[in-house]
Amino acid sequence: MQEVAKIIKDGGQIVNISTDGSKAALEQFTKGLAHELAPKGVTINTVSPGFIETAMMPDSMREIGAQMSPLKRIGTPKDIADVVAFVVSEDAR
Numbered sequence: 001m002q003e004v005a006k007i008i009k010d011g012g013q014i015v016n017i018s019t020d021g022s023k024a025a026l027e028q029f030t031k032g033l034a035h036e037l038a039p040k041g042v043t044i045n046t047v048s049p050g051f052i053e054t055a056m057m058p059d060s061m062r063e064i065g066a067q068m069s070p071l072k073r074i075g076t077p078k079d080i081a082d083v084v085a086f087v088v089s090e091d092a093r
Helices: 001-006 023-040 058-070 077-087
Strands: 013-017 044-046
Touching: 001 023, 013 023, 013 077, 023 044, 044 077
Parallel strands: 013 044
Antiparallel strands: none
16 A cells, blocks of 8 residues: 555545454554545545455355354355445445
8 A cells, every 4th residue: 555655646546455364454554544645535445354255265164254244144255346346436435
């Protein structure tokens, strides 16, 4: 983000996708940089998904993730893509 901040054009958008291990740090960095780049009209968001269905996820984690979710299912890559698409849309400005 530091390098992008140097070259991003006015009105640009940055979307970070965090992992369990980096959520708090990335969210704080996002907030700080959002304040710094706000005068340029740049928006910065962090998407923090929970358990996501991938080929690398063990079956035991699928069950745990579904149990922990209010929806009783784990997320999909499309779920993340849909959130990112919304965040960068004019509706979210």
